[in-house]
Amino acid sequence: MKYPLIILAFLLYGVHHSSAQERVTFTTLPDTTLPSRVWMLSGTTAVLYTSGLMALNKAWYKDYPKTSFHFFNDMGEWNQMDKAGHVFSAYFIGKYNREMWRWSGLPRRQQIWIGGLSGLAYQSVIEILDGYSGKWGFSWGDMGANAIGAALLIGQELAWDEQRIQLKFSFHPVQYEEPALKRKTNELFGTTYLERMLKDYNGQTYWLSVNLHSFNKNSWLPKWLNIAAGMGAADMYGGRDNTWTDQKGVHHDYSGNPRIRQFYLSPDVDFTKIPTRRKGVRVLFQVLNMLKFPAPALEINSRGQVKVHAVYF
Template sequence: MKKILCILPILIVLQYSYAQEKIPFTTIPDTTIPRRVAILSGATAAMYGTSLIALNAAWYKDYPRSNFHFFNDMNEWNQMDKMGHIFSAYFIGKYSREMWRWSGLPRKKQIWIGGLSGLAYQSVIEVLDGYSSEWGFSWGDMGANAIGSAMLISQELAWNEQRIQIKFSAHPGRYDDPVLKDKTNQLFGTRFLERILKDYNAQTYWLSVNLRSFAPNSNLPRWLNISVGYGADNMFGGTVNWWDDDNGKRYDYTHMGRIRQFYLSPDVDFTRIRTKRKGVKVMFQLLNMLKFPAPTLEIDSKGRLFLHPIYF
Protein backbone atom coordinates (compact mmCIF):
# COMPACT_ATOMS: atom_id res chain seq x y z
CA MET A 1 0.00 0.00 0.00
CA LYS A 2 3.02 2.24 0.15
CA LYS A 3 2.37 3.17 -3.49
CA ILE A 4 -0.55 5.36 -2.44
CA LEU A 5 1.89 7.46 -0.42
CA CYS A 6 3.62 8.37 -3.67
CA ILE A 7 0.61 9.71 -5.56
CA LEU A 8 -0.07 12.69 -3.33
CA PRO A 9 2.75 14.88 -4.74
CA ILE A 10 1.01 14.91 -8.11
CA LEU A 11 -1.48 17.33 -6.57
CA ILE A 12 1.36 19.81 -6.13
CA VAL A 13 2.17 19.54 -9.82
CA LEU A 14 -1.50 20.08 -10.60
CA GLN A 15 -1.66 23.28 -8.63
CA TYR A 16 1.69 24.49 -10.00
CA SER A 17 0.69 24.05 -13.62
CA TYR A 18 -2.60 25.80 -13.08
CA ALA A 19 -0.92 28.70 -11.32
CA GLN A 20 1.37 29.27 -14.30
CA GLU A 21 -1.49 29.78 -16.76
CA LYS A 22 -2.32 33.28 -17.93
CA ILE A 23 -5.30 32.17 -20.02
CA PRO A 24 -8.58 31.27 -18.26
CA PHE A 25 -8.54 28.10 -16.24
CA THR A 26 -11.38 26.50 -18.19
CA THR A 27 -9.80 27.11 -21.59
CA ILE A 28 -8.59 23.97 -23.39
CA PRO A 29 -6.29 24.95 -26.27
CA ASP A 30 -6.83 23.61 -29.78
CA THR A 31 -3.12 23.51 -30.55
CA THR A 32 0.00 22.64 -28.62
CA ILE A 33 1.34 25.33 -26.32
CA PRO A 34 5.08 24.63 -25.88
CA ARG A 35 5.25 26.62 -22.65
CA ARG A 36 2.63 24.39 -21.05
CA VAL A 37 4.36 21.26 -22.29
CA ALA A 38 7.64 22.47 -20.77
CA ILE A 39 6.00 23.32 -17.45
CA LEU A 40 4.25 19.96 -17.16
CA SER A 41 7.29 17.98 -18.31
CA GLY A 42 9.69 19.71 -15.92
CA ALA A 43 7.37 19.74 -12.94
CA THR A 44 6.36 16.09 -13.43
CA ALA A 45 9.98 14.94 -13.77
CA ALA A 46 10.96 16.90 -10.67
CA MET A 47 8.04 15.52 -8.69
CA TYR A 48 8.69 11.92 -9.72
CA GLY A 49 12.42 12.16 -9.01
CA THR A 50 11.99 13.87 -5.65
CA SER A 51 9.28 11.52 -4.44
CA LEU A 52 11.26 8.42 -5.47
CA ILE A 53 14.33 9.67 -3.63
CA ALA A 54 12.20 10.40 -0.56
CA LEU A 55 10.54 6.99 -0.78
CA ASN A 56 13.87 5.23 -1.11
CA ALA A 57 15.14 6.99 2.01
CA ALA A 58 12.00 6.81 4.12
CA TRP A 59 10.46 3.47 3.25
CA TYR A 60 13.42 1.21 2.51
CA LYS A 61 16.03 2.52 4.94
CA ASP A 62 14.89 0.27 7.80
CA TYR A 63 15.10 -2.90 5.74
CA PRO A 64 18.24 -4.70 4.53
CA ARG A 65 19.03 -4.63 0.82
CA SER A 66 19.66 -7.69 -1.32
CA ASN A 67 20.43 -8.71 -4.88
CA PHE A 68 17.58 -8.14 -7.30
CA HIS A 69 15.05 -10.94 -6.92
CA PHE A 70 11.44 -11.84 -7.72
CA PHE A 71 8.67 -12.53 -5.24
CA ASN A 72 5.31 -14.22 -5.82
CA ASP A 73 2.76 -12.60 -3.52
CA MET A 74 -0.42 -13.34 -5.46
CA ASN A 75 -1.97 -15.31 -2.57
CA GLU A 76 -1.40 -12.62 0.07
CA TRP A 77 -3.96 -10.38 1.80
CA ASN A 78 -6.87 -11.79 -0.22
CA GLN A 79 -5.49 -9.71 -3.12
CA MET A 80 -6.36 -6.45 -1.37
CA ASP A 81 -2.81 -5.21 -2.01
CA LYS A 82 -3.37 -5.80 -5.73
CA MET A 83 -6.51 -3.69 -5.58
CA GLY A 84 -4.34 -0.94 -4.09
CA HIS A 85 -1.97 -1.17 -7.05
CA ILE A 86 -4.85 -0.94 -9.53
CA PHE A 87 -6.24 2.10 -7.72
CA SER A 88 -2.87 3.85 -7.46
CA ALA A 89 -2.01 3.40 -11.15
CA TYR A 90 -5.48 4.56 -12.15
CA PHE A 91 -5.38 7.57 -9.85
CA ILE A 92 -1.95 8.74 -11.00
CA GLY A 93 -2.92 8.28 -14.64
CA LYS A 94 -6.27 10.02 -14.21
CA TYR A 95 -4.87 13.22 -12.78
CA SER A 96 -1.86 13.19 -15.07
CA ARG A 97 -4.28 12.94 -17.99
CA GLU A 98 -6.27 15.88 -16.59
CA MET A 99 -3.10 17.97 -16.44
CA TRP A 100 -2.05 17.12 -19.98
CA ARG A 101 -5.39 18.33 -21.36
CA TRP A 102 -4.05 21.84 -20.79
CA SER A 103 -0.93 21.28 -22.84
CA GLY A 104 -2.74 21.38 -26.16
CA LEU A 105 -1.00 18.21 -27.33
CA PRO A 106 -3.06 16.01 -29.66
CA ARG A 107 -5.71 14.09 -27.73
CA LYS A 108 -4.20 10.62 -28.11
CA LYS A 109 -0.78 11.83 -27.01
CA GLN A 110 -2.33 13.34 -23.89
CA ILE A 111 -4.07 10.07 -23.11
CA TRP A 112 -1.03 7.87 -23.59
CA ILE A 113 1.38 10.16 -21.76
CA GLY A 114 -0.98 10.70 -18.85
CA GLY A 115 -2.34 7.18 -18.72
CA LEU A 116 1.04 5.44 -18.79
CA SER A 117 2.53 7.70 -16.12
CA GLY A 118 1.04 5.60 -13.32
CA LEU A 119 2.42 2.38 -14.78
CA ALA A 120 5.85 3.93 -15.38
CA TYR A 121 6.07 5.42 -11.91
CA GLN A 122 5.04 2.27 -10.11
CA SER A 123 7.35 0.16 -12.26
CA VAL A 124 10.28 2.06 -10.76
CA ILE A 125 8.93 1.33 -7.28
CA GLU A 126 8.70 -2.37 -8.17
CA VAL A 127 12.38 -2.29 -9.11
CA LEU A 128 13.16 -0.79 -5.69
CA ASP A 129 11.14 -3.61 -4.12
CA GLY A 130 13.28 -6.06 -6.08
CA TYR A 131 16.38 -4.90 -4.21
CA SER A 132 14.75 -5.12 -0.77
CA SER A 133 15.08 -8.34 1.20
CA GLU A 134 11.68 -7.64 2.76
CA TRP A 135 9.85 -7.74 -0.58
CA GLY A 136 10.84 -8.48 -4.17
CA PHE A 137 9.84 -7.66 -7.72
CA SER A 138 6.27 -8.90 -8.10
CA TRP A 139 4.79 -9.69 -11.49
CA GLY A 140 1.41 -9.71 -9.76
CA ASP A 141 1.92 -6.10 -8.71
CA MET A 142 3.01 -5.18 -12.23
CA GLY A 143 -0.09 -6.82 -13.65
CA ALA A 144 -2.28 -4.85 -11.26
CA ASN A 145 -0.48 -1.64 -12.22
CA ALA A 146 -1.14 -2.40 -15.88
CA ILE A 147 -4.85 -3.01 -15.21
CA GLY A 148 -5.17 0.38 -13.50
CA SER A 149 -3.51 2.21 -16.38
CA ALA A 150 -5.48 0.22 -18.97
CA MET A 151 -8.78 1.16 -17.34
CA LEU A 152 -7.88 4.83 -17.63
CA ILE A 153 -6.50 4.70 -21.18
CA SER A 154 -9.20 2.49 -22.69
CA GLN A 155 -12.05 4.70 -21.47
CA GLU A 156 -10.35 7.89 -22.62
CA LEU A 157 -9.76 6.42 -26.08
CA ALA A 158 -13.29 5.02 -26.36
CA TRP A 159 -15.37 7.74 -24.70
CA ASN A 160 -13.02 10.65 -23.89
CA GLU A 161 -14.28 10.42 -20.31
CA GLN A 162 -14.25 8.10 -17.32
CA ARG A 163 -17.63 6.43 -17.14
CA ILE A 164 -16.34 3.72 -14.80
CA GLN A 165 -14.08 5.02 -12.05
CA ILE A 166 -12.04 3.30 -9.38
CA LYS A 167 -12.62 4.69 -5.91
CA PHE A 168 -11.42 4.09 -2.39
CA SER A 169 -12.86 4.15 1.11
CA ALA A 170 -11.56 3.14 4.52
CA HIS A 171 -12.83 2.74 8.05
CA PRO A 172 -9.89 1.99 10.37
CA GLY A 173 -11.15 -0.15 13.24
CA ARG A 174 -9.98 -0.96 16.72
CA TYR A 175 -8.56 -4.30 17.76
CA ASP A 176 -9.56 -4.82 21.38
CA ASP A 177 -7.81 -8.15 21.89
CA PRO A 178 -4.41 -7.23 23.49
CA VAL A 179 -2.46 -9.71 21.36
CA LEU A 180 -4.15 -8.61 18.15
CA LYS A 181 -3.66 -4.99 19.13
CA ASP A 182 0.10 -5.49 19.41
CA LYS A 183 0.24 -7.50 16.19
CA THR A 184 -1.80 -5.03 14.14
CA ASN A 185 0.22 -2.12 15.53
CA GLN A 186 3.31 -3.82 14.10
CA LEU A 187 1.66 -4.59 10.77
CA PHE A 188 -0.41 -1.49 10.18
CA GLY A 189 1.11 1.22 12.37
CA THR A 190 -0.54 3.22 15.12
CA ARG A 191 -1.33 6.55 13.48
CA PHE A 192 -4.61 7.22 11.71
CA LEU A 193 -3.08 7.82 8.27
CA GLU A 194 -0.92 4.71 8.58
CA ARG A 195 -4.01 2.66 9.36
CA ILE A 196 -5.85 3.99 6.34
CA LEU A 197 -2.94 3.17 4.02
CA LYS A 198 -1.77 -0.13 5.51
CA ASP A 199 -4.71 -1.87 7.18
CA TYR A 200 -6.19 -4.04 4.43
CA ASN A 201 -9.00 -5.05 6.80
CA ALA A 202 -10.20 -1.45 6.78
CA GLN A 203 -10.10 -0.75 3.06
CA THR A 204 -12.69 -1.06 0.31
CA TYR A 205 -12.10 -0.54 -3.40
CA TRP A 206 -14.97 0.34 -5.72
CA LEU A 207 -15.90 0.30 -9.39
CA SER A 208 -18.23 3.28 -9.68
CA VAL A 209 -20.36 3.41 -12.84
CA ASN A 210 -22.07 6.59 -14.02
CA LEU A 211 -25.56 5.59 -15.12
CA ARG A 212 -26.44 8.67 -17.17
CA SER A 213 -23.36 8.27 -19.38
CA PHE A 214 -24.71 4.91 -20.59
CA ALA A 215 -28.30 6.22 -20.89
CA PRO A 216 -27.88 9.84 -22.07
CA ASN A 217 -31.57 10.26 -22.98
CA SER A 218 -32.82 9.18 -19.55
CA ASN A 219 -33.96 11.44 -16.72
CA LEU A 220 -31.37 10.04 -14.32
CA PRO A 221 -29.32 12.65 -12.44
CA ARG A 222 -26.01 13.35 -14.18
CA TRP A 223 -24.10 12.74 -10.95
CA LEU A 224 -25.70 9.41 -9.97
CA ASN A 225 -23.41 6.38 -9.93
CA ILE A 226 -23.82 2.78 -8.82
CA SER A 227 -20.77 1.20 -7.17
CA VAL A 228 -19.62 -2.37 -6.67
CA GLY A 229 -17.06 -2.75 -3.89
CA TYR A 230 -14.57 -5.34 -2.68
CA GLY A 231 -12.97 -5.69 0.74
CA ALA A 232 -11.64 -8.29 3.16
CA ASP A 233 -11.45 -8.80 6.91
CA ASN A 234 -9.86 -10.86 9.69
CA MET A 235 -6.40 -10.81 8.10
CA PHE A 236 -3.49 -10.70 10.54
CA GLY A 237 -0.75 -11.82 8.19
CA GLY A 238 -0.15 -12.10 4.49
CA THR A 239 -1.54 -15.64 4.12
CA VAL A 240 -2.29 -17.08 7.59
CA ASN A 241 -3.59 -15.93 10.96
CA TRP A 242 -0.91 -17.43 13.12
CA TRP A 243 2.62 -16.29 13.97
CA ASP A 244 5.50 -16.96 16.35
CA ASP A 245 7.07 -14.32 18.55
CA ASP A 246 10.81 -13.87 19.08
CA ASN A 247 10.73 -16.47 21.86
CA GLY A 248 9.07 -19.10 19.72
CA LYS A 249 5.64 -18.74 21.30
CA ARG A 250 2.87 -19.31 18.79
CA TYR A 251 -0.25 -17.19 18.57
CA ASP A 252 -3.04 -18.85 16.62
CA TYR A 253 -6.05 -16.85 15.39
CA THR A 254 -7.10 -19.21 12.61
CA HIS A 255 -10.51 -19.47 14.29
CA MET A 256 -11.10 -15.93 12.98
CA GLY A 257 -11.63 -16.98 9.39
CA ARG A 258 -10.33 -14.67 6.70
CA ILE A 259 -13.28 -13.40 4.65
CA ARG A 260 -13.96 -11.55 1.44
CA GLN A 261 -16.64 -8.86 1.29
CA PHE A 262 -18.67 -7.63 -1.69
CA TYR A 263 -20.71 -4.43 -1.69
CA LEU A 264 -23.39 -2.67 -3.72
CA SER A 265 -24.08 1.01 -3.10
CA PRO A 266 -25.15 4.27 -4.80
CA ASP A 267 -22.41 6.84 -5.33
CA VAL A 268 -21.82 10.40 -6.53
CA ASP A 269 -19.71 11.51 -9.49
CA PHE A 270 -18.69 14.95 -8.29
CA THR A 271 -17.16 15.89 -11.65
CA ARG A 272 -20.64 15.83 -13.24
CA ILE A 273 -22.02 18.41 -10.83
CA ARG A 274 -22.06 21.66 -12.78
CA THR A 275 -20.23 24.63 -11.34
CA LYS A 276 -18.46 27.68 -12.75
CA ARG A 277 -16.08 28.02 -9.82
CA LYS A 278 -12.55 26.94 -10.74
CA GLY A 279 -11.56 25.94 -7.22
CA VAL A 280 -14.71 23.88 -6.79
CA LYS A 281 -13.97 22.01 -10.02
CA VAL A 282 -10.50 21.06 -8.75
CA MET A 283 -11.98 20.02 -5.40
CA PHE A 284 -14.57 17.85 -7.14
CA GLN A 285 -11.82 16.14 -9.14
CA LEU A 286 -10.01 15.27 -5.92
CA LEU A 287 -13.15 14.18 -4.08
CA ASN A 288 -13.94 11.78 -6.88
CA MET A 289 -11.18 9.43 -5.77
CA LEU A 290 -13.30 8.65 -2.67
CA LYS A 291 -16.52 6.66 -2.46
CA PHE A 292 -19.39 8.80 -1.18
CA PRO A 293 -20.87 7.44 2.11
CA ALA A 294 -24.26 5.88 1.37
CA PRO A 295 -26.55 2.96 2.27
CA THR A 296 -24.78 -0.24 1.28
CA LEU A 297 -25.65 -3.89 0.79
CA GLU A 298 -22.91 -6.36 1.77
CA ILE A 299 -22.51 -10.07 1.19
CA ASP A 300 -19.41 -11.92 2.40
CA SER A 301 -17.70 -15.18 1.50
CA LYS A 302 -19.52 -16.93 4.35
CA GLY A 303 -22.83 -16.15 2.68
CA ARG A 304 -23.90 -13.55 5.25
CA LEU A 305 -25.96 -10.58 4.12
CA PHE A 306 -25.81 -7.14 5.78
CA LEU A 307 -27.48 -3.81 5.15
CA HIS A 308 -25.42 -0.81 6.30
CA PRO A 309 -27.43 2.43 6.71
CA ILE A 310 -24.23 4.33 5.90
CA TYR A 311 -20.97 2.75 4.77
CA PHE A 312 -17.67 4.33 3.89
Protein backbone atom coordinates in the same frame (compact mmCIF):
# COMPACT_ATOMS: atom_id res chain seq x y z
CA MET B 1 5.32 -1.70 -3.40
CA LYS B 2 3.19 -2.89 -0.51
CA TYR B 3 1.59 0.48 0.36
CA PRO B 4 0.78 2.16 -2.96
CA LEU B 5 -1.63 4.76 -1.57
CA ILE B 6 1.23 6.90 -0.23
CA ILE B 7 1.76 8.23 -3.77
CA LEU B 8 -1.53 10.13 -3.50
CA ALA B 9 0.16 12.83 -1.42
CA PHE B 10 2.50 13.63 -4.30
CA LEU B 11 -0.34 13.24 -6.80
CA LEU B 12 -2.59 15.78 -5.11
CA TYR B 13 0.22 18.30 -4.98
CA GLY B 14 0.70 17.90 -8.73
CA VAL B 15 -2.98 18.50 -9.45
CA HIS B 16 -3.04 21.62 -7.30
CA HIS B 17 0.18 22.95 -8.82
CA SER B 18 -0.90 22.67 -12.44
CA SER B 19 -4.41 23.95 -11.73
CA ALA B 20 -3.01 26.93 -9.86
CA GLN B 21 -0.82 27.75 -12.85
CA GLU B 22 -3.86 27.67 -15.14
CA ARG B 23 -6.01 29.73 -12.77
CA VAL B 24 -3.45 32.51 -12.38
CA THR B 25 -1.97 32.66 -15.88
CA PHE B 26 -4.50 31.27 -18.36
CA THR B 27 -8.26 31.35 -18.69
CA THR B 28 -8.82 28.56 -21.22
CA LEU B 29 -7.18 25.33 -22.34
CA PRO B 30 -5.24 25.78 -25.58
CA ASP B 31 -6.35 24.30 -28.91
CA THR B 32 -2.76 23.94 -30.13
CA THR B 33 0.43 22.75 -28.51
CA LEU B 34 2.26 25.31 -26.39
CA PRO B 35 5.93 24.20 -26.06
CA SER B 36 6.43 26.29 -22.92
CA ARG B 37 3.65 24.41 -21.18
CA VAL B 38 4.96 21.05 -22.42
CA TRP B 39 8.37 21.84 -20.92
CA MET B 40 6.79 23.12 -17.71
CA LEU B 41 4.67 20.01 -17.25
CA SER B 42 7.57 17.72 -18.15
CA GLY B 43 9.80 19.41 -15.60
CA THR B 44 7.14 19.41 -12.90
CA THR B 45 6.37 15.74 -13.49
CA ALA B 46 10.06 14.80 -13.38
CA VAL B 47 10.60 16.68 -10.12
CA LEU B 48 7.50 15.21 -8.49
CA TYR B 49 8.31 11.67 -9.57
CA THR B 50 11.95 11.92 -8.52
CA SER B 51 11.15 13.42 -5.13
CA GLY B 52 8.40 10.89 -4.61
CA LEU B 53 10.70 7.97 -5.36
CA MET B 54 13.38 9.39 -3.08
CA ALA B 55 10.88 9.74 -0.24
CA LEU B 56 9.60 6.20 -0.81
CA ASN B 57 13.14 4.84 -0.89
CA LYS B 58 13.87 6.53 2.44
CA ALA B 59 10.57 5.61 4.08
CA TRP B 60 10.19 1.98 3.02
CA TYR B 61 13.60 0.57 2.12
CA LYS B 62 16.17 2.13 4.46
CA ASP B 63 15.53 -0.32 7.33
CA TYR B 64 15.80 -3.43 5.17
CA PRO B 65 18.90 -5.00 3.61
CA LYS B 66 19.57 -4.64 -0.10
CA THR B 67 19.94 -7.82 -2.17
CA SER B 68 20.53 -8.80 -5.76
CA PHE B 69 17.51 -8.38 -8.00
CA HIS B 70 14.96 -11.13 -7.34
CA PHE B 71 11.31 -11.99 -7.93
CA PHE B 72 8.59 -12.53 -5.34
CA ASN B 73 5.20 -14.18 -5.79
CA ASP B 74 2.75 -12.39 -3.48
CA MET B 75 -0.47 -13.24 -5.31
CA GLY B 76 -1.76 -15.17 -2.28
CA GLU B 77 -1.33 -12.31 0.17
CA TRP B 78 -3.95 -10.07 1.81
CA ASN B 79 -6.85 -11.58 -0.15
CA GLN B 80 -5.51 -9.58 -3.14
CA MET B 81 -6.45 -6.28 -1.49
CA ASP B 82 -2.92 -5.02 -2.14
CA LYS B 83 -3.45 -5.73 -5.85
CA ALA B 84 -6.63 -3.65 -5.79
CA GLY B 85 -4.50 -0.86 -4.31
CA HIS B 86 -2.07 -1.11 -7.21
CA VAL B 87 -4.89 -0.94 -9.75
CA PHE B 88 -6.34 2.10 -7.96
CA SER B 89 -3.00 3.92 -7.70
CA ALA B 90 -2.01 3.39 -11.34
CA TYR B 91 -5.48 4.51 -12.44
CA PHE B 92 -5.47 7.74 -10.48
CA ILE B 93 -1.89 8.73 -11.24
CA GLY B 94 -2.81 8.33 -14.90
CA LYS B 95 -6.13 10.15 -14.49
CA TYR B 96 -4.66 13.23 -12.86
CA ASN B 97 -1.72 13.32 -15.21
CA ARG B 98 -4.07 13.10 -18.19
CA GLU B 99 -5.99 16.08 -16.73
CA MET B 100 -2.75 18.04 -16.30
CA TRP B 101 -1.65 17.35 -19.86
CA ARG B 102 -4.84 18.96 -21.21
CA TRP B 103 -3.10 22.19 -20.19
CA SER B 104 -0.31 21.54 -22.71
CA GLY B 105 -2.43 21.71 -25.86
CA LEU B 106 -0.88 18.49 -27.18
CA PRO B 107 -3.09 16.39 -29.49
CA ARG B 108 -5.71 14.45 -27.57
CA ARG B 109 -4.24 11.01 -28.12
CA GLN B 110 -0.79 12.14 -26.99
CA GLN B 111 -2.30 13.60 -23.82
CA ILE B 112 -4.05 10.30 -23.12
CA TRP B 113 -1.02 8.08 -23.68
CA ILE B 114 1.43 10.32 -21.83
CA GLY B 115 -0.87 10.83 -18.88
CA GLY B 116 -2.29 7.32 -18.84
CA LEU B 117 1.06 5.55 -18.94
CA SER B 118 2.55 7.75 -16.23
CA GLY B 119 1.02 5.65 -13.44
CA LEU B 120 2.34 2.43 -14.95
CA ALA B 121 5.80 3.97 -15.42
CA TYR B 122 5.95 5.32 -11.86
CA GLN B 123 4.86 2.07 -10.26
CA SER B 124 7.19 0.04 -12.49
CA VAL B 125 10.14 1.92 -10.97
CA ILE B 126 8.79 1.09 -7.51
CA GLU B 127 8.63 -2.59 -8.46
CA ILE B 128 12.27 -2.46 -9.51
CA LEU B 129 13.15 -0.97 -6.11
CA ASP B 130 11.18 -3.82 -4.52
CA GLY B 131 13.26 -6.26 -6.56
CA TYR B 132 16.43 -5.12 -4.78
CA SER B 133 14.89 -5.15 -1.28
CA GLY B 134 15.40 -8.03 1.13
CA LYS B 135 11.91 -7.42 2.49
CA TRP B 136 10.08 -7.68 -0.83
CA GLY B 137 10.85 -8.57 -4.45
CA PHE B 138 9.73 -7.79 -7.98
CA SER B 139 6.12 -8.94 -8.26
CA TRP B 140 4.56 -9.79 -11.61
CA GLY B 141 1.20 -9.69 -9.83
CA ASP B 142 1.78 -6.07 -8.87
CA MET B 143 2.88 -5.24 -12.41
CA GLY B 144 -0.25 -6.85 -13.81
CA ALA B 145 -2.41 -4.82 -11.42
CA ASN B 146 -0.57 -1.62 -12.43
CA ALA B 147 -1.24 -2.41 -16.09
CA ILE B 148 -4.95 -2.99 -15.43
CA GLY B 149 -5.25 0.41 -13.76
CA ALA B 150 -3.52 2.19 -16.64
CA ALA B 151 -5.56 0.26 -19.24
CA LEU B 152 -8.86 1.17 -17.54
CA LEU B 153 -7.94 4.86 -17.76
CA ILE B 154 -6.52 4.84 -21.29
CA GLY B 155 -9.21 2.60 -22.77
CA GLN B 156 -12.07 4.81 -21.59
CA GLU B 157 -10.36 8.01 -22.71
CA LEU B 158 -9.78 6.60 -26.19
CA ALA B 159 -13.28 5.14 -26.48
CA TRP B 160 -15.43 7.81 -24.83
CA ASP B 161 -13.15 10.77 -24.00
CA GLU B 162 -14.41 10.49 -20.42
CA GLN B 163 -14.29 8.15 -17.43
CA ARG B 164 -17.67 6.45 -17.27
CA ILE B 165 -16.30 3.76 -14.93
CA GLN B 166 -14.13 5.14 -12.14
CA LEU B 167 -12.09 3.56 -9.38
CA LYS B 168 -12.73 4.90 -5.89
CA PHE B 169 -11.50 4.31 -2.36
CA SER B 170 -12.96 4.36 1.14
CA PHE B 171 -11.59 3.57 4.58
CA HIS B 172 -12.89 2.99 8.09
CA PRO B 173 -10.57 2.44 11.09
CA VAL B 174 -10.66 -1.03 12.64
CA GLN B 175 -10.22 -1.53 16.39
CA TYR B 176 -8.12 -4.47 17.59
CA GLU B 177 -8.85 -5.06 21.26
CA GLU B 178 -6.91 -8.20 22.29
CA PRO B 179 -3.41 -7.24 23.57
CA ALA B 180 -1.43 -9.65 21.38
CA LEU B 181 -3.49 -8.76 18.32
CA LYS B 182 -3.16 -5.05 19.06
CA ARG B 183 0.64 -5.31 19.26
CA LYS B 184 0.77 -7.25 16.00
CA THR B 185 -1.49 -4.88 14.09
CA ASN B 186 0.36 -1.83 15.45
CA GLU B 187 3.54 -3.38 14.07
CA LEU B 188 1.96 -4.20 10.70
CA PHE B 189 -0.29 -1.20 10.14
CA GLY B 190 1.13 1.58 12.31
CA THR B 191 -0.69 3.55 15.00
CA THR B 192 -1.77 6.83 13.39
CA TYR B 193 -4.90 7.29 11.28
CA LEU B 194 -2.85 8.01 8.14
CA GLU B 195 -0.69 4.92 8.62
CA ARG B 196 -3.76 2.78 9.11
CA MET B 197 -5.45 4.23 6.04
CA LEU B 198 -2.39 3.40 3.93
CA LYS B 199 -1.56 -0.01 5.37
CA ASP B 200 -4.57 -1.66 7.03
CA TYR B 201 -6.31 -3.68 4.32
CA ASN B 202 -8.98 -4.68 6.84
CA GLY B 203 -10.36 -1.14 6.74
CA GLN B 204 -9.97 -0.41 3.04
CA THR B 205 -12.61 -0.80 0.33
CA TYR B 206 -11.98 -0.36 -3.39
CA TRP B 207 -14.91 0.51 -5.63
CA LEU B 208 -15.78 0.31 -9.31
CA SER B 209 -18.18 3.23 -9.71
CA VAL B 210 -20.30 3.40 -12.89
CA ASN B 211 -22.00 6.58 -14.10
CA LEU B 212 -25.41 5.44 -15.31
CA HIS B 213 -26.32 8.55 -17.34
CA SER B 214 -23.12 8.29 -19.41
CA PHE B 215 -24.32 4.99 -20.87
CA ASN B 216 -27.75 6.41 -21.74
CA LYS B 217 -27.58 10.12 -22.52
CA ASN B 218 -31.37 10.34 -22.84
CA SER B 219 -31.96 8.87 -19.39
CA TRP B 220 -33.98 10.74 -16.77
CA LEU B 221 -31.42 9.78 -14.14
CA PRO B 222 -29.30 12.59 -12.63
CA LYS B 223 -25.95 13.01 -14.39
CA TRP B 224 -24.10 12.76 -11.08
CA LEU B 225 -25.65 9.44 -9.97
CA ASN B 226 -23.37 6.39 -9.94
CA ILE B 227 -23.78 2.79 -8.83
CA ALA B 228 -20.67 1.30 -7.19
CA ALA B 229 -19.50 -2.25 -6.59
CA GLY B 230 -16.95 -2.57 -3.80
CA MET B 231 -14.39 -5.11 -2.62
CA GLY B 232 -13.05 -5.37 0.93
CA ALA B 233 -11.65 -7.85 3.45
CA ALA B 234 -11.56 -8.41 7.21
CA ASP B 235 -9.77 -10.36 9.94
CA MET B 236 -6.38 -10.45 8.20
CA TYR B 237 -3.45 -10.31 10.64
CA GLY B 238 -0.70 -11.28 8.23
CA GLY B 239 -0.05 -11.53 4.53
CA ARG B 240 -1.06 -15.17 4.10
CA ASP B 241 -2.45 -16.44 7.42
CA ASN B 242 -3.35 -15.44 10.96
CA THR B 243 -0.46 -17.08 12.80
CA TRP B 244 2.87 -15.59 13.84
CA THR B 245 5.69 -15.87 16.36
CA ASP B 246 6.56 -12.67 18.22
CA GLN B 247 9.99 -11.38 19.20
CA LYS B 248 9.84 -13.28 22.51
CA GLY B 249 9.33 -16.56 20.69
CA VAL B 250 5.68 -16.85 21.65
CA HIS B 251 3.50 -18.39 18.94
CA HIS B 252 0.12 -16.78 18.29
CA ASP B 253 -2.61 -18.59 16.39
CA TYR B 254 -5.69 -16.65 15.29
CA SER B 255 -6.62 -19.07 12.53
CA GLY B 256 -9.93 -19.50 14.35
CA ASN B 257 -10.76 -16.05 12.98
CA PRO B 258 -11.30 -16.88 9.28
CA ARG B 259 -10.12 -14.27 6.79
CA ILE B 260 -13.17 -12.73 5.13
CA ARG B 261 -13.82 -11.40 1.63
CA GLN B 262 -16.50 -8.72 1.39
CA PHE B 263 -18.45 -7.45 -1.62
CA TYR B 264 -20.62 -4.34 -1.64
CA LEU B 265 -23.23 -2.58 -3.76
CA SER B 266 -24.00 1.07 -3.09
CA PRO B 267 -25.12 4.32 -4.76
CA ASP B 268 -22.39 6.89 -5.37
CA VAL B 269 -21.82 10.46 -6.59
CA ASP B 270 -19.72 11.55 -9.58
CA PHE B 271 -18.67 15.01 -8.43
CA THR B 272 -17.26 15.88 -11.86
CA LYS B 273 -20.81 15.75 -13.25
CA ILE B 274 -21.98 18.53 -10.92
CA PRO B 275 -21.88 21.77 -12.96
CA THR B 276 -19.80 24.69 -11.66
CA ARG B 277 -18.01 27.65 -13.21
CA ARG B 278 -15.42 27.92 -10.46
CA LYS B 279 -12.09 26.36 -11.42
CA GLY B 280 -11.10 25.82 -7.81
CA VAL B 281 -14.33 23.91 -7.19
CA ARG B 282 -13.71 21.79 -10.29
CA VAL B 283 -10.27 20.85 -8.94
CA LEU B 284 -11.84 20.02 -5.56
CA PHE B 285 -14.43 17.83 -7.28
CA GLN B 286 -11.66 15.99 -9.17
CA VAL B 287 -9.94 15.25 -5.86
CA LEU B 288 -13.16 14.22 -4.09
CA ASN B 289 -13.92 11.85 -6.95
CA MET B 290 -11.20 9.49 -5.78
CA LEU B 291 -13.33 8.79 -2.69
CA LYS B 292 -16.53 6.78 -2.50
CA PHE B 293 -19.39 8.93 -1.22
CA PRO B 294 -20.74 7.62 2.14
CA ALA B 295 -24.07 5.97 1.44
CA PRO B 296 -26.21 2.92 2.29
CA ALA B 297 -24.62 -0.35 1.13
CA LEU B 298 -25.51 -4.00 0.69
CA GLU B 299 -22.75 -6.42 1.77
CA ILE B 300 -22.30 -10.09 0.85
CA ASN B 301 -19.27 -11.84 2.37
CA SER B 302 -17.44 -15.15 2.17
CA ARG B 303 -19.13 -16.36 5.37
CA GLY B 304 -22.39 -16.39 3.45
CA GLN B 305 -23.72 -13.40 5.37
CA VAL B 306 -25.86 -10.65 3.85
CA LYS B 307 -25.75 -7.29 5.64
CA VAL B 308 -27.33 -3.90 5.08
CA HIS B 309 -25.31 -0.86 6.19
CA ALA B 310 -27.24 2.37 6.77
CA VAL B 311 -24.11 4.33 5.85
CA TYR B 312 -20.86 2.74 4.71
CA PHE B 313 -17.50 4.30 3.99
